[in-house]
Amino acid sequence: MSADHPPPSPILPSQPSPPPSPLPAWRIDLDRLRAALDGAARGWILDAVEETGSTNADLTLASRAAPWGDAGTLRLAYRQTAGRGRQGRPWQGQAGLTFSVALPLPLAPSQLSGLSLAVGLALAEALADCDARLGAAVGLKWPNDLQIDGRKLAGILIESVPAGPQRVWAVIGIGLNLVRDAQMEAALGRELAGVAEYLPALDPTTLLAAVLNRLAAMRAAFIAGGFAPMAPRWSARDAFRDQPVRLLHDGQVQAEGLARGVDGDGHLLLETAAGLERISSGEVSLRAVPAGAGGAPA
Structure with missing residues (x-):
């Protein structure tokens, strides 16, 4: 077996061969x-x-x-x-x-x-x-x-x-x-x-x-x-840079402010009324603030 075709990975569990079927156009070669x-x-x-x-x-x-x-x-x-x-x-x-x-x-x-x-x-x-x-x-x-x-x-x-x-x-x-x-x-x-x-x-x-x-x-x-x-x-490439956003957890708003990019550790920089906060990903989800809604610092 050539070096370009290494043996199956020892870390992968064995799988039965799938039954023959037509391959969709997007299948991987x-x-x-x-x-x-x-x-x-x-x-x-x-x-x-x-x-x-x-x-x-x-x-x-x-x-x-x-x-x-x-x-x-x-x-x-x-x-x-x-x-x-x-x-x-x-x-x-x-x-x-x-x-x-x-x-x-x-x-x-x-x-x-x-x-x-x-x-x-x-x-x-x-x-x-x-x-x-x-x-x-x-x-x-x-x-x-x-x-x-x-x-x-x-x-x-x-x-x-x-x-x-x-x-x-x-x-x-x-x-x-x-x-x-x-x-x-x-x-x-x-x-x-x-x-x-x-x-x-x-x-x-x-x-x-x-x-x-x-x-x-x-x-x-x-x-x-x-x-x-x-x-x-x-x-x-930040889709929310300098835009008003909300951070949600289980549907509840945890914080609001202006998204100011990320730091070197990957934390979100959120400008709030209390100042610039560093947010770790945790279990929060980012959403845009709907047009006309408040929440961003002045």
Whole structure:
């Protein structure tokens, strides 16, 4: 077996072969995907399955017994039956790329501050690599979403698995809408965005390769210097910069003010009547203040 085709990952649970079925146009060609990877991403382990409960759960479980090394692992599923979004919300997302990557980071858990923002930035820059117009349209929503014109394009969920002193696996779940899903829009009660709005001749294999290449580069940069060097690039794509916003928890307003970007640790800078506050992501959600509503400092 050649070096370009490494053996199956020892950290992934075995899966029965899926029954033969016609492949939709957006299915991933793993051989072509590997050929499109460069740099550190060329050594990553790639895995795709027809269906699983949750790719994040798969990699979280598998990482506990994983041998330590430098290679990341991709786990992609065409359908997730127990997918989870932020704050434990159920999420399945059949209209897009739904996958997780496990990244070995020689860092302490306390050094992961800002990682979700770094991942979001990598994803946005990967979309720009594919199409400049798409890249220009994408905005980042603190702490872990991508959007176009206020419509959600992608979400990120990160879980960590300690692996010893100064060692942690970051298991990063990503859902990226390829097309707008009317059924999901109806269920969520909100409009969504899709990559196909800008890339009608969408090639998901090329798109996924761009994402993995950017994630590999992000991993190296994050290990070297954390999120701080990336903060200016993130702020340049901040969809809510200098806008009045509310922070909600379980539907209740926790704080209001003007969004003033983020600091080097990935905290939201919120200008309130009491001054500039630094907000950690925690369990709060950011929302725009409706037009005509108060709440922003004078």
